[in-house]
Amino acid sequence: MEGEDAQSFLQGQLSNDMRKLAPERAALSSLNSPKGRVLATLIVFPTQSGYGLLIAPDIVEAMQRRLQMFVLRSKVQLIPSEEAVRGYVGDAPPGVEWQIQQGSDDLRIRAPGTPTRSWLVGGGSDAPADESAFAAADIASGLPCVGAAQSDAHIAQHLGLQHFGALSFDKGCFTGQEVIARMHYRGGIKRMPLRLTGSGAPPEPGLTLRSGDGNALAEVVNSVATSDGCEMLVVWRGLEAPEVVECDQGRFEVRAFEARDKEASPS
Structure with missing residues (x-):
């Protein structure tokens, strides 16, 4: 996503606080329905011209259409990327989860959990990506990847997104915020x-x-x-x-x- 209004646009759509992102840090977030159900999980990271959004491949087009509905007069462009995204186990930037290591033509985002692993965005590598091992590590850490099969099925807290810092309760309004915040402050989590x-x-x-x-x-x-x-x-x-x-x-x-x-x- 590019444009001078990219941050404010995403701030009103996603569950995390875009103002807290830094060049060296990515973050997990969610795009929600007005009823507070998660339509997609996203990994958001800053770029030179806006933000990159990593979404489950089977739901990218649907989420692009949905976000486009709310652009209106905002100065943003939703541009599909052709850069490859691969997951590597045993290869990650130093530091803590969501840390970004910027290369000359790629970047690595450290994934949560063990074993140590990362997403590689762009560039190339001779190392073979092990999708099964990476998916198993996602599950082992409790990190949900919501695609088409589970879109609009669960409230954010039922998926455990709060344990990954993906929900901000002091950023102001975003789509689905009323339901998610009510569950946070008044209870009612049953799953x-x-x-x-x-x-x-x-x-x-x-x-x-x-x-x-x-x-x-x-x-x-x-x-x-x-x-x-x-x-x-x-x-x-x-x-x-x-x-x-x-x-x-x-x-x-x-x-x-x-x-x-x-x-x-x-x-």
Whole structure:
């Protein structure tokens, strides 16, 4: 996104505070519906002419159309990028999560969680990207990537976005702010993210996990095949985590999220 109004435009649309971004820091944010449901998660980083937005590939066009609806007289341009974005495990800038390392023709953004890893935007590399390992590390850290299958399905806090500093409650109004802020200040959170592992094939994102008697237990946000089965991030319908989830799709163990090297708590 480019233009002299880029910051103020994103400030009114996204859940994070664009004024707190720095050249060396990226941030997680969300684009929400007026009802406070997450339409997409975004990694936002400053560029020389505006901001870069990393979004799940299957939802880029839809989110571009949605943002364009609100441009009106704002001096901004939504320009799709042709630069490659790859995830590398074991390769990241020094420091804490979201740290940016600027290269001559690329940049690296340090991802949260362990093992150490980063997104590479632009440029090139001889190192092969391991998408499965990177996706598994996202799940292990609890980092949701909301694409088409889960768009408009969950309130931000149900996805755990507050644990990544993605929600600002003192920046002023943004789309969906009323619902998200009310849940923050008055309570009412009734769901939470869980990390599940199992021995079978990964259930597809968007699938509802149901008990044997048909009751909905959780919705799959992200999933990935691993060497010994699968891992997935789900939104659990409740605030008490079980040790095991048994459902139509199989038996899954609940695992703790990996510790993260973070700099500050959410505002």
